[in-house]
Amino acid sequence: MKTATEERVVDLSTGSVRELNHALHQLRHTDGAAHWHVREPRGAHSVACGLTVPVHVEVDGPTGYYCAGMNQVATVILHGNTGTGVAENMMSGFVHVKGNASQSAGATGQGGLLVIDGNAGARCGISMKGIDIVVKGSVGHMSAFMAQAGNLVVCGDAGEALGDSIYEARIFVRGKVADLGSDCIEKEMRDEHRSLLADLLARANVDYSPGEFRRYGSARKLYNFKTEHSGHY
Amino acid sequence: MNPSQNPGLRESATFDRSVIHEIQRAAETGIYNIRGWGAKRALPHFDDLVLLGASMSRYPLEGYRERCATDVVLGTRFAKIPIHLKIPITIAGMSFGALSAHAKEALGRGATTVGTSTTTGDGGMTQEERGHSELLVYQYLPSRYGMNPDDLRKADAIEIVLGQGAKPGGGGMLLGSKISDRVAAMRTLPMGIDQRSACRHPDWTGPDDLAIKIEELREITDWEKPIYVKFGAARPYYDTALAVKAGADVIVVDGMQGGTGASQEVFLEHVGIPTLPALRQAVEALQELGMHRKVQLIVSGGIRSGADVAKALAMGADAVSIGTAALIALGCNSPKLEAEYEKIGSSAGFYTDYQKGNDPAGITTQDKALESRLDPILGGERLANYLRVLTLEAQTIARACGKSHVLNLDREDLAALTIEAAAMAKVPLAGTSWVPGASGPL
Numbered sequence: 001m002k003t004a005t006e007e008r009v010v011d012l013s014t015g016s017v018r019e020l021n022h023a024l025h026q027l028r029h030t031d032g033a034a035h036w037h038v039r040e041p042r043g044a045h046s047v048a049c050g051l052t053v054p055v056h057v058e059v060d061g062p063t064g065y066y067c068a069g070m071n072q073v074a075t076v077i078l079h080g081n082t083g084t085g086v087a088e089n090m091m092s093g094f095v096h097v098k099g100n101a102s103q104s105a106g107a108t109g110q111g112g113l114l115v116i117d118g119n120a121g122a123r124c125g126i127s128m129k130g131i132d133i134v135v136k137g138s139v140g141h142m143s144a145f146m147a148q149a150g151n152l153v154v155c156g157d158a159g160e161a162l163g164d165s166i167y168e169a170r171i172f173v174r175g176k177v178a179d180l181g182s183d184c185i186e187k188e189m190r191d192e193h194r195s196l197l198a199d200l201l202a203r204a205n206v207d208y209s210p211g212e213f214r215r216y217g218s219a220r221k222l223y224n225f226k227t228e229h230s231g232h233y
Numbered sequence: 234m235n236p237s238q239n240p241g242l243r244e245s246a247t248f249d250r251s252v253i254h255e256i257q258r259a260a261e262t263g264i265y266n267i268r269g270w271g272a273k274r275a276l277p278h279f280d281d282l283v284l285l286g287a288s289m290s291r292y293p294l295e296g297y298r299e300r301c302a303t304d305v306v307l308g309t310r311f312a313k314i315p316i317h318l319k320i321p322i323t324i325a326g327m328s329f330g331a332l333s334a335h336a337k338e339a340l341g342r343g344a345t346t347v348g349t350s351t352t353t354g355d356g357g358m359t360q361e362e363r364g365h366s367e368l369l370v371y372q373y374l375p376s377r378y379g380m381n382p383d384d385l386r387k388a389d390a391i392e393i394v395l396g397q398g399a400k401p402g403g404g405g406m407l408l409g410s411k412i413s414d415r416v417a418a419m420r421t422l423p424m425g426i427d428q429r430s431a432c433r434h435p436d437w438t439g440p441d442d443l444a445i446k447i448e449e450l451r452e453i454t455d456w457e458k459p460i461y462v463k464f465g466a467a468r469p470y471y472d473t474a475l476a477v478k479a480g481a482d483v484i485v486v487d488g489m490q491g492g493t494g495a496s497q498e499v500f501l502e503h504v505g506i507p508t509l510p511a512l513r514q515a516v517e518a519l520q521e522l523g524m525h526r527k528v529q530l531i532v533s534g535g536i537r538s539g540a541d542v543a544k545a546l547a548m549g550a551d552a553v554s555i556g557t558a559a560l561i562a563l564g565c566n567s568p569k570l571e572a573e574y575e576k577i578g579s580s581a582g583f584y585t586d587y588q589k590g591n592d593p594a595g596i597t598t599q600d601k602a603l604e605s606r607l608d609p610i611l612g613g614e615r616l617a618n619y620l621r622v623l624t625l626e627a628q629t630i631a632r633a634c635g636k637s638h639v640l641n642l643d644r645e646d647l648a649a650l651t652i653e654a655a656a657m658a659k660v661p662l663a664g665t666s667w668v669p670g671a672s673g674p675l
Contacts, residue, residue, distance in 0.1 A: 021452045045445050050382055050453030066436070066449040070382040084445075085436035089380055104436035108377040110421070126435040127377060129421040146431055148421045168423060223426040224409060225264060 013040035017047055027053045043083070048076050051093070068095045071112060084121075087114045090131055103140065106133045109150065115204045122159065125152040128169055134204035144171050145181065153200050155208060163216050171216040172197050174208060183222040189215045255498075266498040267406065269331075269587025269597060271399045271490050271534070271557060276507040278490065278535055279544045281654030282647050283663060286633040294632040301628045302638040305552050307529045308390060308459020308482040311451070315459055315482075316368055316390050318552065319348025320624045321639060322542060324616075325487075325533050325556035326372045326392065326463075328354025330407050330416040331494030331587065332560075333604040334361045335612070336596045339563055341365035342613025347620045352392060352554075355405045355430050356419050358384040365613070370461065373450065375404060376430035378420040382453060390483070391450055392461040393443070395472075396432075398491030398534045401465025401505045405430030406495040411590040413599040440475035447480045461485050466511030466534065467504075473518035477528050485554065486515045488534025492557035494597060495588035508534035508545075510657035516549030525549065539626020546627070547642035548658060555623075562619035563612045564594045 010020050020038065027034060038059040041047050045064035048057045051074035059067070059076070064083040068076040071090045078086070081099035090109040097105075100118035107123065109131025116124075116133070122140035125133050130149045138156030145161070147169035157175035164181020170193070171184075180186075189210075197210040236242045244250065255266060287293035294301060308315035324344045329337050331354065338361040344351040350368035353359075357379020363369055371388030373380065375395075385391060396402060407416070409425040417424045437446045447460055462476040463485035473484050488508025493501070512532045519525040532545050533554035545553045557565075564570075568581040573593035579586065587597035595607035631639045634646045648663035649655035655662040656669035 018452065018456070022455055025455055046449040046452040049449055052382075065442070065445045069449050070385075070453055072382065084442070088436045089377060089382070091382065107436040108380060110381075123435065127431060129377070145435075165429075167426075223423065225267075225427045 007035035007037055009037045009039065011039045012042060012044055012047075017044050021046065021049060024048060024051055024055065024057070027055055029053050041080075045083070048074070051076070054093075062099070071095060081118070086116075087112070087131075090114065100137070101135075105135075106131050109133070113200075113203055119156065124154075125150070125169070128152065132200055132203075134200055134206065136204070136206060138175065141178070142181070144169055144184075147171070151196065151200060153197065153204070153213070155206060163218075165222065166216075166218045168218065170196075172200075172210075172213040173216065174213045177214075177216070180216065183219050184216055185219045187215045187217045189213070267408070267495055267588050268498055268501070268585045269492065269494050269496075270501070270585035271492040272501050273585075274502055276490060276535075277509050277651065277653045277657050278507065279509065279541045281509070281651045282544050282649055282658060282660060284540070284543060284547065284630050284634060284642075285646050285648055286630075287635045292635045294635060294637065296629060296632055299632065300637055301632050303624055303628060305529070305640065307461075307531075307552065310482045310528055311456065311480065312390075312459040312482050313455075313457045314389075316350060316370075318350060318368070320620060321546060321550075321552040321627070322536075322620055322623055323349050323370075323531065323552055323554045324351035324559055325491075325554040326352035326354045326370070326394065327556055327560075328356045328405070328407075328494065329359045329362070329419070330354075330356045330411060330599070331597060333595060333598050333607065334359060335604050335607040335609045336560070336563060337362040338365050338609035339607065339612030339616060340559060341369070342609060343559075343562075343616025343620060344368070346613065346617035347624070349620065350389065353388075355407070356416065357381060358387070359419075361609075363387060365609075372463075374430065375432060375434045376420075377435065378422075378430065385450070385458075386454055388458060390459040390461060391454070392463050392485060393447070393450075393481075394463045395434075396465035396467075396487075397463070397493060398465045398487030398489050398505055398508070398511075399493035400496045400500040401467040402432060403496060403500050403504070404432035405493075406588070408495060408588045408590070411588070411599045416599060440479050443476070444479040459483055461531070463487060465491070466506045466508065469506075469511040470514040470518045473515040473530075474522060477519065477522055477524050481528060483529045483531060484515060484519070485531045485533065486511050487554075488512070488532070490535030491533055492560075493587075507657070508532060508536075509654060512545060512548050512550060513658050519549070526551065539623045539628075540630065542623055542627040543630040543639065543642055544647065546639055547646050548644060548660075551640065558619070559616055560596055562616045563596055563607065564615070565592070565596050567594060570594060 036057045043064045049069035056075045062080040066085045071093045073093045075094045083102045085104045087095040088107040090112045092111040097116045101120045103121035104123045105120045106114045108127045110129045114133045116135045119137035124139040124143040126145045128147045128150045134153040141159035144163045148167040154173045158177045160178040161181035163184030194210040305321045341362045345367040352370040370390045407428040459482040461483040462481040466488045488511045489505040529551040532550040570593045592598040595603045647660045649660045
């Protein structure tokens with residue numbers, strides 16, 4: 001690992017992910033907003049996962065599974081495509097993918113903001129529990145499956161079974177929706193939703209107007225087991 | 234008329250009174266039966282095995298004086314900090330939500346008193362159980378309810394749950410009557426819903442992905458924590474081999490007799506395989522990979538006595554895990570509460586409606602008044618006593634078999650009483666050298 005005066009540079013063609021993560025985990029809140037640059041990730045898994053301090057990490061190149069997983073307060077910028085489960089179970093902070101993301105992006109995330117400049121694969125926002133996700137492109141099938149809380153904003157199109165078995169999360173889609181999953185319906189876009197969406201779009205640096213989006217959420221008909229639901233399960 | 238007084242009345246074996254009741258209940262309500270506990274049907278089990286005490290060719294140890302160690306270390310494969318247990322009996326994962334906070338505290342107290350671990354469940358880690366559990370295993374479940382990296386770091390081990398023996402392939406279930414404010418908040422769910430836990434993990438599928446997931450968990454915890462992989466017994470030979478390949482430190486196999494807080498009865502009685510063959514298949518997989526005792530094996534599902542513990546260890550397990558038995562030790566189904574059980578249409582020894590939240594013993598409830606009936610300190614003492622008895626019983630048997638450590642018990646110390654058990658456990662039928670289904674030397 002090389003150490004620069006103002007930022008630390010880690011080259012994963014010579015260093016290991018284990019060394020990188022261990023070094024990042026040794027940082028303390030009192031260390032200030034340290035700036036780290038990771039080069040040559042070459043699709044490595046678990047890059048910059050489990051961060052707990054407000055460090056700024058930039059990764060140049062494609063990353064594998066679970067990049068920035070379980071992030072807390074850190075900012076992670078990915079200059080490239082990323083694999084399955086980027087920012088999975090994120091608690092807080094900011095993760096920005098400046099390429100495409102594979103499946104399960106932001107899965108089970110509980111807080112923070114995940115922005116994906118390109119497309120996201122299947123199951124984007126699956127079981128999300130409070131995270132905000134803004135996808136500037138499209139999302140794959142089963143996105144927001146069993147989504148509990150938080151907001152999924154899709155500026156492009158959404159694949160099949162959007163929001164299947166959704167709880168209280170909100171989905172905003174600007175493009176086409178292939179079809180909706182069980183218990184997911186289109187809902188009225190009220191002022192409170194337009195305001196919320198405007199804020200999310202601004203934070204993600206997206207120029208679209210909230211008026212271009214449609215809102216989807218839970219019909220709340222499957223919240224309790226009833227015999228007449230057998231055809232929906 | 235009392236049917237037993239009239240030999241002319243013959244009950245159908247196919248449509249007995251329980252079957253008739255279930256058909257009529259289904260016809261009236263239009264929904265499948267949901268209950269707690271595990272399979273109630275008779276299954277081949279450890280009762281169908283016996284241990285062969287020492288005789289002319291074996292040298293026993295003195296029953297109460299000569300040393301017979303019971304400690305076990307879990308997570309020696311990759312974890313920087315393995316778990317050291319004083320006894321080979323752990324407390325299985327049970328959620329706060331399914332159980333009351335007092336029950337979780339009592340489990341932690343009892344386990345800690347005797348030097349063993351307890352385990353979280355769906356819904357995350359509570360302060361009560363972390364505070365009272367010296368060794369706490371944190372379950373990493375498909376639902377990820379309450380999943381928090383800070384709790385992950387606080388845990389002493391991580392158990393990735395693929396399923397449970399009561400319902401392999403099925404997700405958890407917590408009915409609205411048990412979703413209190415606190416439970417709802419921990420799970421980020423609305424109050425009062427019939428909550429379904431996901432049946433599969435949201436961000437990995439298959440053993441190749443699991444290997445990467447395990448690596449992520451190790452990275453987040455700096456490779457300190459032992460990582461268990463738990464699955465319900467369905468295809469334990471392959472599941473064990475794949476979990477080993479994926480990098481597990483410890484395998485947890487939960488047989489069909491394993492309990493649950495709530496599930497469809499059709500699941501409990503008809504899905505999965507019993508603990509006996511599941512254990513044997515898991516051990517075979519480890520042995521064939523040369524990983525037996527290197528990747529530790531915990532088995533659960535119907536463990537009740539020190540004899541069950543000894544038999545499980547003799548078959549190759551490194552430790553056992555108990556759930557239903559631990560709740561019974563706390564007071565579940567106690568005859569002392571018979572009047573209370575009658576009030577809710579049940580009886581001591583028959584109460585399995587854990588899903589309703591009306592548990593008179595205050596264990597499987599979120600009702601504060603009912604919960605107050607369970608003293609967590611006294612409950613902890615009762616559990617500790619029970620765990621001590623299990624340990625002493627297992628030691629007694631091990632000594633009689635000439636073993637100075639309970640883990641020295643061996644398949645050679647076992648015989649089967651039934652053809653089914655002999656085939657499932659691959660243990661000779663007592664008085665013979667016959668192992669049904671064995672094609673070569675044992």
